[in-house]
Amino acid sequence: MDDWTEGYIADVDYPQGYYRELTPPFLAFALLAKGIRPPNPSGKLRYCELGAGHGFTCNVVAATHPEAEVWATDFNPSFAANARRLAESAGTPNLKVFDSSFEEFAALDLPSFDVIVLHGIYSWVMAEHRKSIVDFIRDRLAFGGIVYLSYNCLPGWAPILPLRRLLNEMAQRATGTTDERIEKALTEVEGLAALGAAYFDANASARAQLGAIRQMTREYVAHEYFNRIWTPLYHLDVARQMHQAKLTFAASADLAHHVERLCLTEEQQKRIAGIDDLAFRETVRDVFLNQQFRKDIFVRGPERLPVSERRELLLATRFALVVPCNLIEASAEYPQGRYSLDSGPAAEVLGGLAAGPRTLTELISSADAAEFERKVEALVILVGAGRVEVALPAAGDAARAERAKRLNQVILERARHGDQLQALVSPVLGGAVRIDRLHRLFLLGEAQGLSDTASFAYAILMEEAAAKKAQGKPVRPPSPLGILMLAQKFEQEQRPLLAQHGIVEPISA
Ligand SMILES: C[S@@+](CC[C@H](N)C(=O)[O-])C[C@H]1O[C@@H](n2cnc3c(N)ncnc32)[C@H](O)[C@@H]1O
Incomplete structure (x- = not known):
């Protein structure tokens, strides 16, 4: 081609x-x-x-x-x-x-x-x-x-392969833009399912997926289901x-997936432990x-660390909360059960991080090897669950701050026109944190020196609603009181974390 x-x-x-x-x-x-x-x-x-x-x-x-x-x-x-x-x-x-x-x-x-x-x-x-x-x-x-x-x-995708092929074939036989062809293909395939196609009866997950596609964003559906190559x-x-x-x-x-007992039964763990070929073991998993x-x-050439060096490197690693402590659920669910976040090592880690980013050294209370491993496992689970993030060493925070700040200014400015860039950049994390558009609009107002950032965000959303209405699109106008309450919640819950991430200035006492 x-x-x-x-x-x-x-x-x-x-x-x-x-x-x-x-x-x-x-x-x-x-x-x-x-x-x-x-x-x-x-x-x-x-x-x-x-x-x-x-x-x-x-x-x-x-x-x-x-x-x-x-x-x-x-x-x-x-x-x-x-x-x-x-x-x-x-x-x-x-x-x-x-x-x-x-x-x-x-x-x-x-x-x-x-x-x-x-x-x-x-x-x-x-x-x-x-x-x-x-x-x-x-x-x-x-x-x-x-x-x-x-x-x-x-x-995992095996039962969906024929559904995807059907959608693709239908779309190729339809006319119009990609968006129009997707719509026609979905309607056609829903029609086949309604005619009692045995494929959908035998593959409940394919039927469920067909229904779920309607709830997904069109951009995602176009790229996940309608690319020719998949x-x-x-x-x-x-x-x-x-x-x-x-x-x-x-x-x-x-x-x-690092914590086997949360993913596999004991028998399953034993079975795959007996498979020497690493790639086949992963496949059976x-x-x-x-x-x-x-x-x-x-x-390319993995080097297994000596136990003591792994320990040293992990102890020096810094971590930060990315969800306010009061919003973290009591436990997280895995295929083989729940892991408690409000008691045991995870609660101790979360408590230790509440006041700001800490290295693992600062999160453990003894030289006990068992405590170290329990805390490492808690961090693996909390980072995996997106409640805690890995951070870079504090010594480099200042050197990273300037470029992160400039990129954040652009991200905030773009929030005025849409919701494409949904995260702000943290020099502490060496990455970014997701943040709602409304919160980005509050911060944009603040960067412009405004004190009433709720009214600023409200005015932008009202302008957008009016433009949509003029195009005959359905609109739900924002509520000024609702936005004011969200602004207050943002101040109480999100701002302290954003300050810990070096994204906003800490509030001086
Ligand atoms: C599914 S998208 C993923 C984009 C991005 N990595 C992400 O996750 O948001 C696949 C991307 O690969 C690009 N791509 C596909 N084939 C390519 C090729 N042969 N050379 C370079 N880019 C290619 C496409 O343009 C597209 O942006």
Whole structure:
């Protein structure tokens, strides 16, 4: 095919997501927890994102890692232009963006990378491009370097494969824009289900999925269900492909998977412990969990850390709360039961972090090895559940503050026009935290020196509602009292955390 899109949907915009799994501190923690030596997340990293989409995450990584050299490519020129515009508006000099295909990118004069990340790429490209990606990693990843690779996997997607094929075929036979063809395809396939197609009777999850698609955003549906290329893969096959680039699977970036007893029964744990072939063991694990999506971290030459060095590195790692303590639920649910967050090691960790970011050294009360492991496990679970985030060392906070602040100014300014960039950048975390648009509007008002930020946000939302109404679209106008109450809640609950993350100034006493 001579069209650069190669069947890739290019006329429906893709969400400008932020993915914390792509950030160096998160990746380093996932490896450290497993006892594998990670690259130093605050060092002079050479970092590369393949298929960066709109590039929000690589912008966050570049802004919060001023020492790093960040390279990113996406063959969609609109996405690449958007990524570059964000870096230019924020004045982030250490991000280089390209609109090259993987093959074109490989031909450029590139450094040898310490970290290569690909999110939502590997099962969405043709086999020949997967091969180019493997070649790229083999030629461009430094030894000791790491790769983050997420992909749709089997067996979880197996019952959905025919549904997806049907939707695609129907869409290809329909006319109009991608959006119109999606609508027609959904209606056609719903019609087949209503005619008593035995496939839907035999595969309840496919019927449920067909219903669920109607509730998903059109952008997500377009890219997940209507791209021509969509290949869920067995981990076994991915691991073999990565082996060709001299990589070994080292850890999951889905941190809940680090705690076996929460995911598998005792018998299941015993069964997979007896499988020597690591890639097959992971694949059987996916069968036990009916896994649909994997977030794998591979290493080129994994180095197992001595117990004492792992301990030292973890003790020096800093963590921060990202959800106010009073909003954290009493327990978190996993396939094999609940883990208590309001008692035991998790509660102690949360209590220790309430006043601000702390290293693990500051969170433990004794030199007892058992307490250390319990706290590490609690942190793995809390970070995995998105209640706590890994932070970079405090010594670099000031050096990271300026670029993070500039990027946040751009993010806040963009909140005026829409809700695309849904996170603010933290020099403390070396990443970003999700924050509602309304809260971003309060902060934008504040940055403009206004004291009544609730009225400022209300005026913007009212203007939008009026514009929609004029276009004949349904609108639910905002309530001024509701916004005022949310502004007060924001001050009490969110602001103290944002101050801990270095995103807003702390309130002086
Ligand atoms: C599912 S999207 C994921 C985007 C982004 N990583 C994210 O998760 O938000 C896949 C991306 O890969 C890009 N892409 C697909 N094939 C490519 C190729 N051969 N070379 C470069 N980019 C490609 C697409 O333009 C698209 O932005």
